[in-house]
Amino acid sequence: xxxxxxxxxxxxxTLLELAAEGRDDIVALDADLAKSTTTAKxxxxxxxxxxxxxxxxxxMMGTAAGLAAGGMTPFTxxxxxxxxxxxxDQIRNSxxxxxxxxxxxxxxxxxxxxxDGGSHQMLEDIALMRVLPNMRVLVPADYRAAKGAIRxxxxxxxxxxxxxxxxxxxxxxxxxxxxEIGRAYVLREGADVTLAACGVMVERALAAADLLxxxxxxxxxxxxxxxxxxxxxxxxxxxxxxxxxVTCEEHSIIGGLGSAVAxxxxxxxxxxxxxxxxxxxxxxxxxxxxxxxxxxLTAEDVAxxxxxxxxxxx
Amino acid sequence: MTGTDTEAIAAHARQMRRDxxxxxxxxxxxxxxxxxxxxxxxxTLYFGVMRHRPDDPAWEGRDRFxxxxxxxxxxxxxxxxxxxxxxxxxxxxxxxxxxxxQGHPDMRKVPxxxxxxxxxxxxxxxxxxxxxxxxxxGNTDSRVYCLLGDGELQEGEVWESAxxxxxxxxxxxxxxxxxxxxxxxxxxxxxMDVSEVGDKFSAFGWFVIGxxxxxxxxxxxxxxxASRHTDGPVAIVAQTxxxxxxxxxxxxxxxxxRAPSADECATALGELx
Ligand SMILES: Cc1ncc(C[n+]2csc(CCOP(=O)(O)OP(=O)(O)O)c2C)c(N)n1
Numbered sequence: 001x002x003x004x005x006x007x008x009x010x011x012x013x014t015l016l017e018l019a020a021e022g023r024d025d026i027v028a029l030d031a032d033l034a035k036s037t038t039t040a041k042x043x044x045x046x047x048x049x050x051x052x053x054x055x056x057x058x059x060m061m062g063t064a065a066g067l068a069a070g071g072m073t074p075f076t077x078x079x080x081x082x083x084x085x086x087x088x089d090q091i092r093n094s095x096x097x098x099x100x101x102x103x104x105x106x107x108x109x110x111x112x113x114x115x116d117g118g119s120h121q122m123l124e125d126i127a128l129m130r131v132l133p134n135m136r137v138l139v140p141a142d143y144r145a146a147k148g149a150i151r152x153x154x155x156x157x158x159x160x161x162x163x164x165x166x167x168x169x170x171x172x173x174x175x176x177x178x179x180e181i182g183r184a185y186v187l188r189e190g191a192d193v194t195l196a197a198c199g200v201m202v203e204r205a206l207a208a209a210d211l212l213x214x215x216x217x218x219x220x221x222x223x224x225x226x227x228x229x230x231x232x233x234x235x236x237x238x239x240x241x242x243x244x245x246v247t248c249e250e251h252s253i254i255g256g257l258g259s260a261v262a263x264x265x266x267x268x269x270x271x272x273x274x275x276x277x278x279x280x281x282x283x284x285x286x287x288x289x290x291x292x293x294x295x296x297l298t299a300e301d302v303a304x305x306x307x308x309x310x311x312x313x314x
Numbered sequence: 315m316t317g318t319d320t321e322a323i324a325a326h327a328r329q330m331r332r333d334x335x336x337x338x339x340x341x342x343x344x345x346x347x348x349x350x351x352x353x354x355x356x357x358t359l360y361f362g363v364m365r366h367r368p369d370d371p372a373w374e375g376r377d378r379f380x381x382x383x384x385x386x387x388x389x390x391x392x393x394x395x396x397x398x399x400x401x402x403x404x405x406x407x408x409x410x411x412x413x414x415x416q417g418h419p420d421m422r423k424v425p426x427x428x429x430x431x432x433x434x435x436x437x438x439x440x441x442x443x444x445x446x447x448x449x450x451x452g453n454t455d456s457r458v459y460c461l462l463g464d465g466e467l468q469e470g471e472v473w474e475s476a477x478x479x480x481x482x483x484x485x486x487x488x489x490x491x492x493x494x495x496x497x498x499x500x501x502x503x504x505x506m507d508v509s510e511v512g513d514k515f516s517a518f519g520w521f522v523i524g525x526x527x528x529x530x531x532x533x534x535x536x537x538x539x540a541s542r543h544t545d546g547p548v549a550i551v552a553q554t555x556x557x558x559x560x561x562x563x564x565x566x567x568x569x570x571x572r573a574p575s576a577d578e579c580a581t582a583l584g585e586l587x
């Protein structure tokens with residue numbers, strides 16, 4: 001599985017590429033997790049443009065906001081749990097309220113963090129970040145998409161949250177893939193049900209579509225990596241064509257992709273909706289794949305929800 | 315303390331070091347470095363200083379322990395098992411699905427764990443809260459011990475809490491700083507210097523004591539001095555070495571959060587005989 005890569009690996013590498021392309025405005029900050037997040041790669045080549053603030057996430061976010069106000073384009077690391085929750089007020093008031101050009105790119109989101117356990121498995125970050133005005137939220141599905149998301153955020157003005165993970169994932173997008181903010185990607189088309197997924201769940205939604213095809217259920221699979229802005233037209237068109245939607249995310253079912261899609265459907269096209277995600281609980285220690293099973297986040301779980309959604313249409 | 319007590323505490327620390335290495339190896343992940351640096355500190359507390367009843371974890375008269383540097387969970391779990399809070403057979407379940415021994419301490423799962431920690435910088439505030447509750451409930455005997463990492467001191471909340479302990483004259487709060495000089499990204503002096511830790515706590519109104527964090531007598535002496543200082547919070551700055559006791563882990567950042575292989579585990583256990 002040599003082509004499997006974690007989305008976090010895209011961080012250090014893309015920052016290096018951007019810097020090599022002449023983006024002298026790019027700086028990186030981390031909070032004693034530079035090796036884990038891979039910002040250490042950027043730090044090794046551009047030490048004068050890297051700031052390890054120590055174990056101080058609030059300080060990291062405030063410093064990033066200041067750097068942005070001063071004309072730089074900062075990318076911030078740390079783990080998703082500390083980089084959002086711990087620094088929430090700094091993100092809200094120093095970054096988003098002022099609409100500053102800070103790119104939050106933490107890693108280790110979700111239960112695929114594994115044995116560190118519930119204190120470290122961030123399942124509420126999409127919700128926390130999505131609710132902030134000016135913030136855009138991207139959840140790339142593979143390494144290639146993560147690189148694209150980081151590049152897109154680097155070229156756009158204003159705050160971004162890009163959710164990156166620790167677990168190695170297969171590529172779901174081809175080599176010619178171009179990441180666009182606000183666009184959902186239809187990866188597969190079928191008439192019976194729409195599977196709308198983000199992050200690590202995209203691969204699983206595709207596998208679920210294979211399982212369902214064997215039973216005569218044709219699924220449309222959409223990679224909704226841009227959770228905010230949400231690609232309403234693409235999602236609504238698929239939803240209307242299939243009459244049932246299943247959302248899939250490695251996040252709480254409260255406030256994340258499932259909620260965003262429910263809001264969209266509720267206002268425009270109320271219909272059958274099932275949500276795959278962590279059901280209002282914290283994570284726990286275990287191996288990543290074991291935890292994906294424990295929390296009902298496998299391809300089989302997606303297929304079960306899809307069957308249920310299709311049955312509800314009858 | 316008599317010489318035998320000192321020897322018994324040191325023996326517990328040696329057992330805890332073996333447990334730490336074995337547990338992290340069994341789990342395949344975890345934090346050996348900062349667990350090993352705290353072995354004598356935690357064993358001196360549990361087997362020489364703190365009043366506690368393993369068969370009655372909720373006993374009101376107990377002293378409380380807060381592991382603010384929650385990633386060092388293995389050192390705490392081993393001490394609790396050694397003390398008899400739960401069976402030693404639990405230790406091999408560390409970090410596994412369904413285990414009470416989560417990657418970071420969970421007060422809802424483990425008897426003897428006072429508060430849940432893992433997000434650094436929050437333990438001293440929890441300790442202050444416990445200390446204020448004791449005061450409100452008229453318990454003037456119990457003390458609250460809080461173990462912090464030196465890298466952890468970079469979190470602003472630590473200093474907000476340090477201010478509070480002094481402001482409310484929390485003479486029942488004793489913080490111990492595991493001054494091993496390393497964090498994840500490198501030496502603390504290079505990542506974000508927390509130098510003159512003792513002076514910083516002094517400036518915040520704390521009574522400060524220095525000691526050798528691997529010498530049981532030095533630790534016992536520090537805790538004894540701390541117990542005599544009752545009109546405000548006390549900080550014990552314990553000089554330690556990360557990875558202490560395992561040659562290839564000593565003073566090496568790489569062993570902050572990495573599990574030894576089976577071979578490395580065997581070598582380490584050999585050194586810890
Ligand atoms: C708020 C927060 N940020 C980051 C981390 C990740 N982390 C775990 S241990 C550690 C380094 C701790 O260094 P130190 O406090 O010196 O502990 P020790 O060296 O004694 O293990 C970091 C950054 C965390 N657990 N909590």
